[in-house]
Amino acid sequence: MPEALLMYAASTQDANLLYRTRFQVGDPVFYMEIGGRTLLLLNDLELNRGATEARVDEVLSLSAAEKELKDEGFTKHTIADVVARILEKRGVDRAIVPASFPIQMADMLRGKGVPLTYRKDPFFPERTVKTEEEIGHIRESIRHTEDAFARAWAAFQETEIRGNELWYRGAPLTAEAVKRIIDGHLYENDLLATHTIVACGEQGTDPHCRGTGPLRANESIIVDVFPRSMKTGYVADMTRTWVKGKASPELKKIDAAVKQAFDAAIRTIRPGIDSTEVHNAVKKTFDDLGFKTEKRDGKPVGFFHGTGHGIGLDVHEMPPMGARGAKLEPGMVITVEPGLYYPGVGAVRVEDDVVVTRDGCRNLCSYQKNLEIA
Amino acid sequence: MPEALLMYAASTQDANLLYRTRFQVGDPVFYMEIGGRTLLLLNDLELNRGATEARVDEVLSLSAAEKELKDEGFTKHTIADVVARILEKRGVDRAIVPASFPIQMADMLRGKGVPLTYRKDPFFPERTVKTEEEIGHIRESIRHTEDAFARAWAAFQETEIRGNELWYRGAPLTAEAVKRIIDGHLYENDLLATHTIVACGEQGTDPHCRGTGPLRANESIIVDVFPRSMKTGYVADMTRTWVKGKASPELKKIDAAVKQAFDAAIRTIRPGIDSTEVHNAVKKTFDDLGFKTEKRDGKPVGFFHGTGHGIGLDVHEMPPMGARGAKLEPGMVITVEPGLYYPGVGAVRVEDDVVVTRDGCRNLCSYQKNLEIA
Numbered sequence: 001m002p003e004a005l006l007m008y009a010a011s012t013q014d015a016n017l018l019y020r021t022r023f024q025v026g027d028p029v030f031y032m033e034i035g036g037r038t039l040l041l042l043n044d045l046e047l048n049r050g051a052t053e054a055r056v057d058e059v060l061s062l063s064a065a066e067k068e069l070k071d072e073g074f075t076k077h078t079i080a081d082v083v084a085r086i087l088e089k090r091g092v093d094r095a096i097v098p099a100s101f102p103i104q105m106a107d108m109l110r111g112k113g114v115p116l117t118y119r120k121d122p123f124f125p126e127r128t129v130k131t132e133e134e135i136g137h138i139r140e141s142i143r144h145t146e147d148a149f150a151r152a153w154a155a156f157q158e159t160e161i162r163g164n165e166l167w168y169r170g171a172p173l174t175a176e177a178v179k180r181i182i183d184g185h186l187y188e189n190d191l192l193a194t195h196t197i198v199a200c201g202e203q204g205t206d207p208h209c210r211g212t213g214p215l216r217a218n219e220s221i222i223v224d225v226f227p228r229s230m231k232t233g234y235v236a237d238m239t240r241t242w243v244k245g246k247a248s249p250e251l252k253k254i255d256a257a258v259k260q261a262f263d264a265a266i267r268t269i270r271p272g273i274d275s276t277e278v279h280n281a282v283k284k285t286f287d288d289l290g291f292k293t294e295k296r297d298g299k300p301v302g303f304f305h306g307t308g309h310g311i312g313l314d315v316h317e318m319p320p321m322g323a324r325g326a327k328l329e330p331g332m333v334i335t336v337e338p339g340l341y342y343p344g345v346g347a348v349r350v351e352d353d354v355v356v357t358r359d360g361c362r363n364l365c366s367y368q369k370n371l372e373i374a
Numbered sequence: 375m376p377e378a379l380l381m382y383a384a385s386t387q388d389a390n391l392l393y394r395t396r397f398q399v400g401d402p403v404f405y406m407e408i409g410g411r412t413l414l415l416l417n418d419l420e421l422n423r424g425a426t427e428a429r430v431d432e433v434l435s436l437s438a439a440e441k442e443l444k445d446e447g448f449t450k451h452t453i454a455d456v457v458a459r460i461l462e463k464r465g466v467d468r469a470i471v472p473a474s475f476p477i478q479m480a481d482m483l484r485g486k487g488v489p490l491t492y493r494k495d496p497f498f499p500e501r502t503v504k505t506e507e508e509i510g511h512i513r514e515s516i517r518h519t520e521d522a523f524a525r526a527w528a529a530f531q532e533t534e535i536r537g538n539e540l541w542y543r544g545a546p547l548t549a550e551a552v553k554r555i556i557d558g559h560l561y562e563n564d565l566l567a568t569h570t571i572v573a574c575g576e577q578g579t580d581p582h583c584r585g586t587g588p589l590r591a592n593e594s595i596i597v598d599v600f601p602r603s604m605k606t607g608y609v610a611d612m613t614r615t616w617v618k619g620k621a622s623p624e625l626k627k628i629d630a631a632v633k634q635a636f637d638a639a640i641r642t643i644r645p646g647i648d649s650t651e652v653h654n655a656v657k658k659t660f661d662d663l664g665f666k667t668e669k670r671d672g673k674p675v676g677f678f679h680g681t682g683h684g685i686g687l688d689v690h691e692m693p694p695m696g697a698r699g700a701k702l703e704p705g706m707v708i709t710v711e712p713g714l715y716y717p718g719v720g721a722v723r724v725e726d727d728v729v730v731t732r733d734g735c736r737n738l739c740s741y742q743k744n745l746e747i748a
Contacts, residue, residue: 045582103480104473
């Protein structure tokens with residue numbers, strides 16, 4: 001007896017559903033895959049749009065399915081009855097669901113006698129290897145991100161240094177103002193950047209700090225942007241670190257080390273290896289140069305995050321590239337993002353997106369990586 | 375023995391977690407509530423930010439909890455072991471999770487001997503009744519939405535009619551252009567509008583059609599905007615229907631009926647009643663005026679969606695206000711959105727957000743509801 005793949009999700013929040021159906025829907029819907037045939041179960045309001053927009057073999061009407069159940073005498077039924085009946089009619093005797101499948105639907109369906117097992121991420125392993133079309137979508141997101149970096153860079157160029165303050169068009173230049181320049185440009189080009197990081201000085205030494213308030217001269221400013229196309233759903237993920245004015249000798253050494261580690265990662269990436277090897281190449285570069293990773297005053301310093309991760313319809317997807325890794329294959333698109341963080345000195349991270357090729361990798365990004373902005 | 379509330383979610387996608395912690399986090403984290411005490415389990419990267427930003431009693435370090443397990447001899451453990459141990463140590467013998475709790479974590483925790491039951495939405499019933507602070511956040515989102523409507527209206531005023539075409543600043547006025555005016559204004563004010571509807575003529579007769587392409591003179595144009603504040607998370611949800619030029623007599627009658635139904639809904643809303651009564655008042659208004667709801671050529675026409683729904687951190691939350699209802703209470707914030715849809719004639723929907731008061735309701739919106747734009 002066949003088994004079904006079963007999802008219950010809103011594609012605006014769930015990349016797996018968007019990947020499989022290319023149908024944008026904001027409320028959760030049921031998706032089934034039975035013997036290679038793909039189906040969406042939609043309410044009357046979504047039925048027309050689904051029939052024209054969703055890349056599925058069949059769109060089922062929820063109200064028609066409910067009517068059928070009523071006609072058979074089921075006066076009180078739930079959505080689980082409807083789904084269980086559809087699966088039964090098509091000869092399915094068990095279903096595989098994503099790890100994120102909601103417990104309520106799981107318990108209800110199990111209660112109706114549908115055995116469910118979850119599949120660990122990735123639900124669609126084929127998502128990890130991108131098609132040419134998908135790489136084109138990612139490149140498009142990268143192109144706009146690079147334009148956004150160029151606009152922010154130009155704003156810094158126009159910025160005046162007064163003591164350690166930065167003044168831009170008559171006001172102190174803030175993290176918020178730089179985010180507005182970047183996110184605004186992306187939004188105008190149909191990309192959504194929601195948690196852009198612009199983190200100056202000490203703020204930047206916490207890699208998850210998004211950054212707020214006035215930016216200062218002669219300190220590191222980490223700018224990390226990961227927008228998602230509102231048209232295609234595909235993301236870019238890039239980071240640059242800038243200093244308006246003069247970087248200290250220590251910060252310049254950190255910057256040089258990060259770029260050396262970046263190059264080591266790029267040289268290491270090739271199909272067949274485990275991505276942890278790339279991470280180890282970055283760690284070794286830092287170790288060899290004497291940049292220690294340790295805890296100081298209870299806070300981690302040095303290089304204490306992964307070297308990268310897959311991108312696609314999600315900002316973080318397979319493969320990971322840190323202490324945990326996965327075998328690299330041609331067509332995987334991954335970030336390369338070494339960084340060093342030293343409170344009291346500053347932080348530097350650079351990040352590009354690369355595609356694994358048959359004999360190495362190709363960097364999809366080309367925006368310059370200069371540290372100092374005059 | 376106490377029971378725990380348990381969530382595993384990213385607050386950027388899960389309003390319950392955001393509601394309880396006010397902590398913006400993009401990757402899933404565990405939240406526990408034990409005997410009134412609230413806890414977040416965070417990895418090292420989020421620990422500092424969580425300690426300063428999250429409104430919880432305690433922030434637990436995931437790495438410290440893992441180290442403890444290792445020290446006790448558990449060399450191979452999963453996140454489920456960590457959570458099960460924390461619950462056990464605090465004397466918890468069962469946990470209640472939201473309906474959306476992921477099956478993987480559910481099955482893993484159950485496998486570790488933690489009995490889980492899900493609570494149907496709303497997970498936090500108190501979310502339904504808004505505090506003054508929350509109503510303030512919603513009003514703020516409404517204020518910007520009304521400014522966005524005013525900008526779009528002004529663009530229509532500036533628009534020139536050529537035959538049945540609309541021309542704005544040298545180009546045909548499209549649904550996309552109007553969305554750009556509205557969404558752009560909202561984005562500049564830190565509100566995110568993702569699926570704004572601008573649906574002209576026949577497009578508008580499908581309430582879920584988002585609308586595309588050139589807009590035309592003398593036809594109904596439904597504009598439905600539901601942005602979310604990127605600062606507070608609270609939404610507004612408003613709809614206006616406009617005609618650039620002259621509306622047909624039939625469309626004017628539809629418009630008058632929708633506004634009459636809107637007023638009937640407002641008059642009906644008061645605490646203690648079931649919200650279905652409000653929906654029935656709208657249906658009765660349409661019935662009395664002779665506007666039939668039925669299927670024509672397999673497509674629903676007339677009034678075939680709910681009259682409204684709660685709003686807050688989600689665009690759709692409790693209470694519903696349609697065939698299914700709930701008892702209205704002071705402090706609930708609900709949309710009122712009657713509409714009529716007749717292919718061949720057009721569609722009209724108006725929508726405001728109101729708060730239930732002790733003796734009725736107060737409309738939080740004040741933007742004008744004129745149909746025709748000269």
